[in-house]
Amino acid sequence: MKCRIWKKLHAEEARRFDQAWTLLEKTPGLDLADAFGIVQSGMSVEEFRARRARARRREAIKEARANVAPEAIDGFIDRLIADKAELAVVMGERTALDVLTAVAPVSFNGERGGKIEKLHVVAMSRKSTWDALIPKLERDPKLSQKPATVARQPARRPVSDPRAFLDHVGEAISIQLRNGMKLSLPLIAVGPFDVLLGTPGDEVFVPLHAMISWAPAALIAQS
Structure with a gap:
């Protein structure tokens, strides 16, 4: 009962949650936080993962440069x-x-x-x-x-x-x-x-x- 009331009051959030949960069930190795991120960004799973990989690589390069003397x-x-x-x-x-x-x-x-x-x-x-x-x-x-x-x-x-x-x-x-x-x-x-x-x-x-x-x-x- 409380769940149905919450869904009525927060229809958009409930819709995103359902989409994220569906994506989670269909995609091996995906966690709920990333599933929400994909739904909110409008990207495909591949695009979202590629963006995350680039972000990690940016951080790795920044760290690498800081550790090499100029x-x-x-x-x-x-x-x-x-x-x-x-x-x-x-x-x-x-x-x-x-x-x-x-x-x-x-x-x-x-x-x-x-x-x-x-x-x-x-x-x-x-x-x-x-x-x-x-x-x-x-x-x-x-x-x-x-x-x-x-x-x-x-x-x-x-x-x-x-x-x-x-x-x-x-x-x-x-x-x-x-x-x-x-x-x-x-x-x-x-x-x-x-x-x-x-x-x-x-x-x-x-x-x-x-x-x-x-x-x-x-x-x-x-x-």
Whole structure:
């Protein structure tokens, strides 16, 4: 009796409860809280689970970045600015020659090109380093013609957790970049958002967002 009265007084809540309970019975592994969340959001079970997975991945990436020291990468960028080094700034479809004058959380500032959004940068090094490296680079034809785009949300990018690189410092790794270039160089240092490859004095800065995939070079050689 009391249940029927409650349903009359709270018809919309009762309807959602019935929908959630039905969904719970039909979906193995679903709990009641998630069932209510799905009903209220209007999403399918798959969409809701995908959103939850992305939220968990965002938190994991945030935690990972907080646990990787930035000093090595920051020091490299500071040296480039202090030295007024002539740089090759590689982007999706072009390479710009510039001199860094400042760095901000989401951008670099070039003496000639002005503000350069970090998401546009695929790799960066001293011009002399890049000139020596270019003839040796392998390229993916499809990505060279149409570079992969960068998702604004780190959780949607192929590579975003820097911790995976930490055990490979000092080893050669192979990285497929979103513009088709493939770098196979020693890993010098890892930061929250980027890595340094190459050798001291001939470093190549590569942001994680520019990567399509990567693997230790020794592992690739064995396959």
